[in-house]
Amino acid sequence: MENVRKVLTELMSKRKLDTKFQNLMSSVYEDADVLAFCEAHKAELSSDSVARSASKLYEYVQERDKFNRHEPTLMPGYQPVLIVNNHMIEVSYKPSKQLLADEKQREFNSRVKSVNMPKMIRRAHFEDFYPDENRQSALNAALDFVQAYETDPHHFHKALYLSGSFGVGKTYLLGAIANELASQEFVSTLVHFPSFAVEMKNAIGENNLAEKLNIIKEAPILMLDDVGADAMSSWVRDEVLGVILEYRMQNELPTFFSSNFSMDQLEKEHLKINQRGESEPLKAKRLMERIKFLATEVTMVGVNRRQS
Ligand code: ADP
């Protein structure tokens, strides 16, 4: 094809086009993108092939305009482009930048699995973790874990037991660790433990209890948030927490904890007394031994950062 503009103009006039079609096509044949495309591919195209591609060119202009105006298109999220295939013009749809970015974000989000956790963990990042002198050690311990794990994910790494009062940022820090690991394609599971315990209790007698527990128990990286926030029944302690910890210890799987209690308090005040008020020090001690195998205690002190 020699003169693109001429061919397109001739297509408009010489063919026995009815006026309706002519009106439809006039803007297409005058379209700057269409002209530029035909110009760039004129060696591969003939006037006949351009004529026979009329519907494709029309589709392209329509869809491109809708795409640019952010209106619903035939292929939502995809941007139309013209291509030459076997000397014919066709419309191809390529993923838009927005679609690719959304996909990336979805993939990233899917690496931080959360069970009854506050939404804010999605926005938690080390860069925003304001390290006053008391919380610096917690931040350092978290960074050390991430570095060690990322360097050698196949060996056991002791995780952290974050203890400290309400609002110092324990949950936030767990979220930041999970997001950092997600950026390196590692999957973490964050579980609000008291809610999970209630869910487990409600699932007693249903056949999916073991399945639900297994998902948590086998998570590659597990973070149990707010352990000790609610009174724990012996059943939850032994059949839920105990089972999770035993499995993770045997399989050397990284396991984080956060609690308003120190390890010592958790053992002596929380895990020891059963719901009938009886003392079970040996059971509490065994559980605490597993926690200590899995995690190092880091105390976070500081101001309550909660707004409300
Ligand atoms: P904890 O789990 O210790 O009770 P949170 O992690 O829930 O405390 O933190 C309390 C509040 O402070 C949350 O709303 C959280 O978003 C916010 N927060 C905590 N640490 C930071 C931080 N470094 N930067 C910004 N917000 C923070």
Ligand code: MG
């Ligand atoms: Mg918390």
